[in-house]
Amino acid sequence: MKASSALPLLTAGLSLLVSSVSAAVRTYDFNVTWVNANPDGLHERQVVGINGQWPLPVIEVDKGDRIIVNMHNGLPDRNASIHFHGIFQNGSTEMDGPVMVTQCPVAPGGDITYNFTVDQNGTYWYHSHVDSQYPDGYRQALIVHDKTFPFDYDEDIFVTLSDWYHETIESIDPSFLSLYNPSGAEPIPDSFLFNDTQNSKIPVKPNTTYMLRIINIGAFVAQYFYIEGHNMTIVEVDGVYTEPTPADILYVHVAQRYTVLFTTKDTTDTNYAIVTVADSDLLDTIPPNLTLNHTNWLEYDSKAPFNEANITVDTSDDLDAFDDSTLIPYDHQELLPDPDYEITVNVSMNNLLxxxxxxxxNNITYTAPKVPTLFTVMSANESVVEDDAIYGDFTHTFVLKHNEVVQLVVNNNDGGSHPFHLHGHTFQVLSRSPEYDDFTPFDPNNHTDFNDPPIRRDVLVAHPNGNFVIRFAANNPGVWLFHCHIEWHLFQGLALVLVEAPVQLQQTLQIPDDHYAVCDKVNVSSKGNAAGNSIDFFDLSGQNKQVPDLPNGFTARGIVALVFSCISAFLGMGAIVWYGLSDLSLSEVRMLEHIADDAGIEHEPIDPDDVSNHGGRDD
Structure with a gap:
């Protein structure tokens, strides 16, 4: 009995030993600076590079490896950070990267070290999580290889998709969040990139099975993806292995990842088009010089023709993409039990005062606190750390108890789609409605059966005017954002915060000294509630607040009318003042006499000499 009971412990110990021996430490020294690039061949501009280069370096590791990134912010005029998108950061929430959530912004000239172990497989990416910065080029793939990958393949490749702007985001932002853009129309990209360029050729061998990872690292626009003449089989979404599922066309929204298997042809006499089509439904206008459809190629033979794809669709609406909510996870993890805690939020876009x-x-636009939320957790007394109130009225923070099952219902009261991302977790997709013409919230008493087993992912698209229901276990103590990954919408405040198991977090987490030093450098307090008050955590006086509401009855159209009426009024008054201060010509005097006569107004005759004596202008 003793020998048999000891055997599992011995086996576990040997497994741990083998794992620790095989795991590696991957160290990256990143100096973040401006460099110049012209990825679409249309416009050279400044982009955020690393170590003087762009595109940025790809991070490739094995499951179990430790990643250490020493980041120096060499940008002379911008703060910086890094978020490792899709990495759970289990036990290392302080390394997650969103500014004023888990860390302070790294000031120009500042340094920070991200140090964490990757205990998961799959396709991820990294990007800045401060000040709408990553659309300026601060983003790249992060691949975690799996030595026990459950499907057969010969070679592993990846591609990135993105939209691209010819101006820096700092130049675009003022006209986006502006009184003169009351409808909130998102800036239209100038082009679309494939592997940070265009007209790419991916060399392939005949009779070879490729594992192709597809990552949308863009800021705004979803893209359709397919390969002419080849069959794709989905085997992973957002780091979650799936039952092999055939798909002709993928719809890859911002921040989503798909991994597919495809096998090349026997012959090498033809090169095949890889087709991407931007989702035109997301664009308020389509400039005539914006190309939505792009062709890149599987290169079988460099001497064979590279023909443009024959795209016969008129709009992206004609593309019938695969419904990702129908996927089945490879591990068949069952539907989690009924929730212990449910959060329901309604998405809306509206104008403030x-x-x-x-x-x-729910009428709250995320407004950053004065103390990063994680630092509020770590500096609060245990008696108050589980109270939502200390995290501020405008951060939209929910406190979750350790290991409780959480259900999140999102009702999209907006005519656009939104790719929502949860940090620190993948979530089960229980249901998702189609697109509706009118707002249709989830009805708990009248809905289709929940998926079982449900697919899991970390980015899910809410369709226009529709809804979805997701569920996850609060088994990862930390501070996690849930937000729309369209960067413009995050900039507009479409985010909430989950403080998960704060008591356990206080007991297990130690924030490194260099993270506190980062706060000191930017004069941001590292203790206290959302208002920076460390004496009374319920005293929120001085907290950052969202702009007050508009008076009832105002609409975007009304705002535009009001704005331009005011502008016209000011211009009119200015003209009157200018005219009044200037001298009148004799002809203008005669015109005023005629107007007075026609109106029956009595007046003294005007002597032309009087006009000239007062400096009047000649005719």
Whole structure:
């Protein structure tokens, strides 16, 4: 009995030993600076590079490896950070990267070290999580290889998709969040990139099975993806292995990842088009010089023709993409039990008193606290750390108890789609409605059966005017954002915060000294509630607040009318003042006499000499 009971312990110990021996430490020294690039061949501009290069270096590791990134912010005029998108950061929430959530912004000239172990497989990416910065090029793939990958393949390749702007985001932002853009129309990209360029050729061998990872690292626009003449089989989404599922066309929204298997042809006499089509439904306008459809190629023979794809669809609506909510996870993890805690949020886009269009969950537009939320957790007394109130009225924070099952219902009261991302977890997709013409919230008493086993992922698209229901276990103590990954919508405030198991977090987490030093450098307090008050955590006086609401009855159209009426009024008054201060010509005097006569107004005859004596202008 003793020998048999000891055997599992011995086996576990040997497994741990083998794992620790095989795991590696991958160290990256990143100096973040401006460099110049012209990825679409149309416009050279500044982009955020690393170590003087762009595109950025790819991070490739094995499951179990430790990643150490020493980041120096060499940007002279911008703060910086890094978020490792899709990495759970289990036990290392302080390394997650969103500014004023888990860390302070790294100031120009500042340094920070991200140090964590990757205990998961799959396809991920990294990007800045501060000040709408990653659309300026601060983003790249992060691949975690799996030595026990459950499907057969010969070679592993990846591609990135993205939209691209010819101006820096700092130049675009003022006209986006502006009184003169009351509808909140998102800036239209200038082009679309494939592996940070265009007209790419991916060399392939005949009779070879490829594992192709597809990552949308863009800021705004979803893209359709397919390969002419080849069959794709989905085997992973957002780091979750799936039952092999054939798909002709994929719809890859911002921040989503798909991994597919495809096998090449026997012959090498033809090169095949890889087709991407931007989702035109997301664009308020389509400039005539914006190309939505792009062709890249599987290169079988460099001497064979590279023909443009024959795209016969008129709009992206004609593309019948695979429904990712129907996927089945490879591990067949069952539907989690009924929730212990449910959060329901309604998405809306609306204007506040300053006339600017913001994004809301339940009428709250995320407004950053004065102390990063994680630092509030770590500095609060245990008696108050589980109280939502200390995290502020405008951060939209929910406190979750350790290991409880959480259900999140999102009702999209907006005519656009939104790719929602949860940090620190993958979630089960229980249901998702189609697109509706009118707002249709989830009805708990009248809905289709929940998926079982449900697919899991970390980015899910809410269709226009539709809804979805997701569920996860609060088994990862930390501070996690849930937000729309369209960068413009996050900039508008479409985010909420989950403080998960704060008591356990206080007991297990130790924030490194260099993270506190980062706060000191930017004069941000590292203790206290959302208002920076460390004496009374319920005293939120001085907290950052969202802009007040508009008076009832105002609409975007009304705001525009009001704005331009005011502008016209000011211009009119200015003209009157200018005219009044100037001298009148004799002809203008005669015109005023005629007007007075026609109106029956009595007046003294005007002597032309009087006009000239007062400096009047000649005719």
């Amino acid at each position: 300053n006339g600017i269009n913001y994004a809301f969950f």
